[in-house]
Amino acid sequence: MFSEKGVERLLSVIAFSAISALALxxxxxxxxxxxxxxKYGIKDFLLSSDWRPESGKFGIYPMISASFWVMLGAMLVxxxxxxxxxxxxxxxxxxxxxxxxxxxxxxxxxVPSVIYGFIGVVVLAPIIREVFGGPGxxxxxxxxxxxxxxxxxxxxxxxxSILAVPASFRxxxxxxxxxxxxxxxxxxxxxxxxxxxxxxxxxxxxxxxxTMAVIMVTGNAVMIPNSALDSVRTxxxxxxxxxxYATGMHREALFATGVVLFIVIIFLNAIASVVIRKxxxxx
Amino acid sequence: xxVSPKYTQIGAVTILGAATxxxxxILIFIIIFVLEKGLPVLSFNFLFTxxxxxxxxxxxxxxxxxxxxxxxxxxxxxxxxxxxxxxYLVEFTLESRVTRLIRFGTDCLAGVxxxxxxxFGFIFFVTILxxxxxxxxxxxSLALMILPTIIRTSEEAIRAVPKAYREVxxxxxxxxxxxxxxxxxxxxxxGVVTGVVLGIGRSIEETAVVIFTAGxxxxxxxxxxxxxxxxxxxFYILAREGLSMENAYGTAASLIIAVLIVNLTAYWMMHRFxxxxx
Amino acid sequence: xxLEKNIKIDTRHLNLYFFEEKILxxxxxxxxxNQILGIIGPAGSGKTTFLRSLNRMNELEPGSRIEGxxxxxxxxxxxxxxxxxxxxxxxxxxFALPVALPMSIYENVVYGVRLSGIKDKARLDExxxxxxxxxxxxxxxxxxxxLSGLRLSGGQQQRLCLARVLAMxxxxxxxxxxxSGLDPISTSWIEDALIELKKNYTIVLVTNNTMQxxxxxxxxxxxxxxxxxxxxxxxxxxxxxxxQETNDYITGRFG
Numbered sequence: 014m015f016s017e018k019g020v021e022r023l024l025s026v027i028a029f030s031a032i033s034a035l036a037l038x039x040x041x042x043x044x045x046x047x048x049x050x051x052k053y054g055i056k057d058f059l060l061s062s063d064w065r066p067e068s069g070k071f072g073i074y075p076m077i078s079a080s081f082w083v084m085l086g087a088m089l090v091x092x093x094x095x096x097x098x099x100x101x102x103x104x105x106x107x108x109x110x111x112x113x114x115x116x117x118x119x120x121x122x123x124v125p126s127v128i129y130g131f132i133g134v135v136v137l138a139p140i141i142r143e144v145f146g147g148p149g150x151x152x153x154x155x156x157x158x159x160x161x162x163x164x165x166x167x168x169x170x171x172x173x174s175i176l177a178v179p180a181s182f183r184x185x186x187x188x189x190x191x192x193x194x195x196x197x198x199x200x201x202x203x204x205x206x207x208x209x210x211x212x213x214x215x216x217x218x219x220x221x222x223x224t225m226a227v228i229m230v231t232g233n234a235v236m237i238p239n240s241a242l243d244s245v246r247t248x249x250x251x252x253x254x255x256x257x258y259a260t261g262m263h264r265e266a267l268f269a270t271g272v273v274l275f276i277v278i279i280f281l282n283a284i285a286s287v288v289i290r291k292x293x294x295x296x
Numbered sequence: 297x298x299v300s301p302k303y304t305q306i307g308a309v310t311i312l313g314a315a316t317x318x319x320x321x322i323l324i325f326i327i328i329f330v331l332e333k334g335l336p337v338l339s340f341n342f343l344f345t346x347x348x349x350x351x352x353x354x355x356x357x358x359x360x361x362x363x364x365x366x367x368x369x370x371x372x373x374x375x376x377x378x379x380x381x382x383x384y385l386v387e388f389t390l391e392s393r394v395t396r397l398i399r400f401g402t403d404c405l406a407g408v409x410x411x412x413x414x415x416f417g418f419i420f421f422v423t424i425l426x427x428x429x430x431x432x433x434x435x436x437s438l439a440l441m442i443l444p445t446i447i448r449t450s451e452e453a454i455r456a457v458p459k460a461y462r463e464v465x466x467x468x469x470x471x472x473x474x475x476x477x478x479x480x481x482x483x484x485x486x487g488v489v490t491g492v493v494l495g496i497g498r499s500i501e502e503t504a505v506v507i508f509t510a511g512x513x514x515x516x517x518x519x520x521x522x523x524x525x526x527x528x529x530x531f532y533i534l535a536r537e538g539l540s541m542e543n544a545y546g547t548a549a550s551l552i553i554a555v556l557i558v559n560l561t562a563y564w565m566m567h568r569f570x571x572x573x574x
Numbered sequence: 575x576x577l578e579k580n581i582k583i584d585t586r587h588l589n590l591y592f593f594e595e596k597i598l599x600x601x602x603x604x605x606x607x608n609q610i611l612g613i614i615g616p617a618g619s620g621k622t623t624f625l626r627s628l629n630r631m632n633e634l635e636p637g638s639r640i641e642g643x644x645x646x647x648x649x650x651x652x653x654x655x656x657x658x659x660x661x662x663x664x665x666x667x668x669f670a671l672p673v674a675l676p677m678s679i680y681e682n683v684v685y686g687v688r689l690s691g692i693k694d695k696a697r698l699d700e701x702x703x704x705x706x707x708x709x710x711x712x713x714x715x716x717x718x719x720x721l722s723g724l725r726l727s728g729g730q731q732q733r734l735c736l737a738r739v740l741a742m743x744x745x746x747x748x749x750x751x752x753x754s755g756l757d758p759i760s761t762s763w764i765e766d767a768l769i770e771l772k773k774n775y776t777i778v779l780v781t782n783n784t785m786q787x788x789x790x791x792x793x794x795x796x797x798x799x800x801x802x803x804x805x806x807x808x809x810x811x812x813x814x815x816x817x818q819e820t821n822d823y824i825t826g827r828f829g
Contacts, residue, residue, distance in 0.1 A: 020473045021388055028384035031377040031443060032398055035405050038416050038440060045419070097315035105309055114320065116563060121323045123555045125501035127532045128548055132326055134535070161326075164319055194305035215407070222409030225503045225532060249411045253504050256415060264419075271412045275404075282404045390636055460673040467631060468686035468738065469663035478685070483676060 039275070046272035049265035058269060064235050066255065071266040073273070075237045079152065079245035080221055082238060083231065086156025087163060087220040092213050094160075095167030099209070102168070103175040104197050115172055122165035130229030133158040138230060147242030150232035155245070158230050159223055163216035170215065174208020175201055207288045214285040218278055224249040248274055327552065334549025342546055347514055351530060352540045356547055358516040362431070362524035363554065365517065366510060367499035369435030370442060375492050377439075378446030385447075386454045387476050399451070406444035413441040414505040422509055429523040434510025441505060442495035449494065453487020454480060486566045493562035500555055503528040527551040582607040582746060582776040583628060587642035590620075590627055592635065597623050599800045600642075605746075610768060610777040612791025612808060614784050616823065619797040621780045622670075625748050628778065629665035630658050646746070663690065666739030667748040671755060672731035674723030679715055682723040682734055686742040701741050708771065709737035710763050729760025736767060746776045754782060765790050784824055788812050796820045 050058060053071060061072025098118075102111045133154050142149030178201050186196040202209070232244025233254060246254070252267050259267055345355035389395055417437025427433040457480050465475040481488075503526075511523030512533060525533075527547050534544035583605040590598035598620050605611050613621045626632045628644060630651065644651050651661050663686065675682050683702045684692075692698060702719065706712040711733045715721075723734055732752055739747055749768075753761040768777055768790055781787050787794050788808060795805040796817070804811065804820045815821045 017471045017473050024380050024384040024388060027377060027380040031381040031447070032401075034377075034440060035402065035443060038413070039401075039405070041416055041420065042412060094315050094319045097312045098319045101309075101312040101316040105312065118320070118323065120556065120559050121327075123497045123501065123559050124326065125503070125528050125531075125551055125555065127501075127503050127528050127535075128326070128330060128552065131531070131535050131544075131548065132329065136329070161322055164323065168319070192301045192305040194308040195301055198308070218407045222407070222411070224409060224411040229532075229536070249409050249504075252411050252415055253508075256418060256508060267415065271415055274409055274412060278407045278409070279404045282400070282407055286400065286403065458673075460669070460671065461675055463631070463634065463669070464673050464675060464735075464738075465685070466634060467629065467662055467667045467669075468689065468742065469659050470686075470689050471659060474689055478689075479675060 042268055042271045042275060045265060045268035047269075049262065049269045050272065053262075053266070053269075058266075059273070062237060064251075066259070066263040066266065069262060071262070071269075073248065073251065073266075073270055075235050076246055076248045076251045076270070077273070078237050079231070080247040080249070082152055082241075083155045083159060083227065083245065083247055084217055084220045086152065086241070087159035088213065088217060090157055090160025091163040091167055091216055091220075095164050095212070095216070096171055096209060098164070099168045099171035099175060100197060100202070103172045104193060104201065111172075115169065118165050119169050120165075122169070126162065126223060126226040127229070129158050129162050130226035133226065133230035141242070145242055147240075148232055148244055150230055150244060151242045152231060152238050152245045153241040155227050155231040155247070156241070158226055159220045162223065162226060163219050166219060167212045167216045170212035171205070171209045174205040174212070177208065178204040210288050211285045214281050214288070218281045221274065221277060221281075222249060224253050228253060330545065330548045330552055334545035334547075334552075337542055337546030338549055342543075343550065346516070347543075350539055351514065351534055351543055353543070356527065356530060356543075356550065358514055359525050359527055359530045359547070360550075361516060362510070363500060363526040363528075363551075365431050365524065366434050366438060366506065366526055367496050369431060369520075370438035370499045371492060371496055373436065373439035374443045374446055374495060378443050378491070378495075379450050379488060382447050382451035382454055383476060383481070386451055387472060387480065399448075402444040402447050406448055410441055410502055411504045413437055414508040416440070417505060417509040427521060429509065429511025429513075430521045431510060431517055431524050432520045434506050434524070435520075437505050437509040438499045438502060441502065442498055445498070446491045446495050449491025450484065450488040453484040453491070456487065457483045486569050489565060489569075490562060493558060497555055497558050500526070500551070500558065501528055502526075503532050507532075527554065580607045581605070582647065583778075584645040584648075585642065586645070588624075588627070588644060589641040590623060590632065591637075591639045591641075593637040597800055598627070601802045603795060603802055603805060605776060605778060606793065607776050608772055608774070609792040610772050610779055610790055612787030612794040613778065613780045613797060614782075614787050614794060614823070615797035617782075618799075620800040621797040622750050624797065625750050625778060625780045626667070628746070628748055629662050629667055631662075631667060633658070663742050664744050665746040665748060666742055666744040667750065668732070668735045668739055668752045670751040672728050672735055674726060674731045674734055676722065676724055678720045679723050679726070679734060680719040683737050683741050685738060690742070705737040705741040706734075708740050708767065709733040710767050711737055727760075729756050729763065732756060732760065733763060733767070736764065740771070744775070746778065747771065749777065749779045751780055751782055753786065761786070784812075796823065798823075 058071060058073060059077065060074050062074045063070040063072040064075065102114060137157060138149035138154050141151060141154055182200055182204060183196055186200050227247050228250045231247065231250065233246045233250055234244035235246050236243065238245050248270055252270055256267055342355045343360060344357050346357050348354040385395055385398065414437065417433055421427045421433035421436055422429060461479045461483065462475055465479045506526050506529050512525045512529055513523035514525060517524045527550055531544055531547040531551060534540055534547060581604050585601050585603045588598055588601040589596060601624060613625065615621045623632060627640065632638045640652060649656055675685060680702055683705050684698050687698065687701055703712060706715060711730065723731065726734060753764055765786065771777065779791060791808045793805060794808045794811040796803045796811065798819055804815060804817050811820065812824060815824065
């Protein structure tokens with residue numbers, strides 16, 4: 014048998030090492046990336062479009078803009094369908110059916126991203142090439158594939174927050190003669206708003222962070238996109254494509270790209286936690 | 297013109313229903329597409345023979361082994377660390393600024409792109425510690441990647457155990473650790489298991505981290521410091537290099553089936569656990 | 575040390591704080607062995623806090639702090655060799671809301687005893703039968719001991735909680751409004767059990783139901799705003815209270 018004090022000490026040591034290992038990663042990325050940022054100049058790094066590592070030029074503006082547009086596109090595809098699906102499943106579908114479909118959709122979140130990427134290459138890109146022209150592997154393909162990939166996240170969290178709206182709200186409204194749809198769009202969605210927003214923010218995080226699917230479908234050309242049909246390279250793709258052979262300044266530049274991604278994720282999480290905390294307070 | 301609420305409702309339901317049907321159809325299409333092309337390739341032979349000619353022909357035996365070893369190593373490292381950490385945070389510390397900071401930090405790390413863990417693992421384990429591309433480097437990098445998720449999900453599961461249970465246990469003369477062992481953990485188990493299974497699932501499907509830390513050797517590993525290849529990586533390489541579409545589909549189908557098995561097992565375990573409880 | 579032999583618990587100048595707020599003010603109360611002490615008073619009078627301080631349950635809330643002494647058989651339970659775990663084994667508590675632990679009825683009853691290291695199956699069986707009988711639950715449940723405790727009705731769960739405390743054979747049983755959520759029949763089961771139990775135990779019963787105190791308590795204490803206003807034989811408190819406030823509360827002219 015363990016002694017009470019012994020157990021507590023053991024647990025504290027484990028907790029401390031787990032947390033410091035995680036802190037170490039963050040620290041490591043920043044230590045590798047920040048000196049480069051200071052040396053090269055934050056402004057030049059973020060706002061220059063010149064990415065030629067072999068000649069010491071490290072401007073990641075094209076990747077920032079690619080990541081931004083791909084994420085925005087993914088939101089435009091994923092959010093409406095995801096929220097519509099969540100409302101339909103939570104409000105207009107029999108409970109038994111929903112309890113089958115919801116786990117099935119959650120299961121799809123586990124489908125490997127390389128498979129989504131592959132579908133993008135063999136099914137979606139040819140369609141885009143046929144219908145709109147261009148290379149097919151493009152910003153548009155990336156946005157659509159990522160939009161599909163975030164659907165399970167958006168649907169699952171939104172359903173949870175819609176179901177968390179007290180039944181008494183709904184019954185009160187229905188008892189006053191409102192139709193289910195009136196109740197939903199005047200009441201339920203407002204009450205579940207923060208959960209739905211949080212689901213979208215988490216989806217954004219997923220879209221920004223996705224790497225393999227994006228590498229496969231966006232074409233990876235370093236350029237500022239002029240249209241949705243252009244080939245683009247995102248921040249994550251940039252790290253993945255060049256990491257294995259990068260050395261010196263080049264490697265530091267990739268770590269600095271990691272720092273940028275890190276900060277975006279911290280920012281998104283901060284917003285999400287504020288949104289969720291607000292919900293707790295207004296409850 | 298004012299449309300009657302009845303018709304608005306019919307309109308809204310139609311649009312929502314169509315959007316839902318479309319969503320579900322696309323998601324089902326992806327699964328069917330892969331299984332339809334991949335299942336005919338799948339056979340006992342395919343799973344249990346060595347690949348030849350860079351994977352153009354032959355089976356996926358070493359890849360199967362890599363796909364089991366890496367997630368297993370990751371979970372062996374991350375699950376005890378993550379669960380102990382969450383127990384410590386919830387049961388042995390008071391809620392304070394420090395615990396809130398830790399929670400925010402783990403939240404952020406859970407959302408950080410996996411490629412960053414790949415970058416870290418590549419530089420730290422592969423290069424600085426000199427482990428090279430190996431099962432060890434890959435497993436440890438994956439462990440760090442899933443650790444925040446395991447901490448957060450078990451923390452939530454532990455927090456959800458009613459305070460009254462703890463109070464009763466203390467009032468009957470239980471120590472804190474006895475209370476955790478006999479009342480808190482058994483009740484938090486479904487949630488804790490879910491977190492661990494999510495971690496296994498993420499390790500199986502992860503590609504970027506594995507390529508950069510475990511490499512992509514096609515040989516059967518003989519030690520933890522050998523390079524290996526998982527199904528996700530194998531599929532990616534076959535599809536990207538256009539080596540063999542047939543074997544790529546076969547690998548994709550195995551991958552999807554593996555992920556489905558892991559998730560359904562977790563689902564079934566949780567249901568059995570809940571059913572047994574009541 | 576209490577000079578009188580039959581004083582089980584003696585609180586002396588007890589002050590209790592949560593952070594800066596003073597919840598209990600200078601409580602001096604002697605609790606006699608083998609009697610039922612009823613504690614009555616309006617909501618927020620500190621009676622539950624007082625009860626929980628008798629087996630140090632209040633320590634589980636952050637910010638609680640205590641001054642003064644609580645003597646159990648003459649030994650200070652806050653500042654002595656006595657550790658909190660053995661204290662809680664000697665001073666059991668039944669909470670206001672019945673909480674069966676999510677395990678079988680059998681395991682619920684032996685939870686505390688198992689922690690003390692008793693493993694012998696025959697001994698455990700014996701304890702289960704004895705405790706459930708004393709809580710008037712044995713006849714109802716003897717064939718269903720493996721049923722989850724959560725499946726019982728509220729009244730049954732509360733008697734299970736009582737049995738769970740009895741299984742540890744404590745000296746003192748604390749009850750915090752044990753009947754507040756129960757129907758009249760379950761309530762009378764509990765009251766009958768308590769009257770039976772005081773032969774072997776010292777019982778402190780916090781209740782919102784003044785009539786309950788009148789029915790079962792030997793002595794009754796009246797708490798108001800964190801102070802012990804009055805304590806005496808139940809009969810005397812209910813027929814000739816000294817304080818006007820006590821009279822007002824008992825006759826229902828209060829809050």
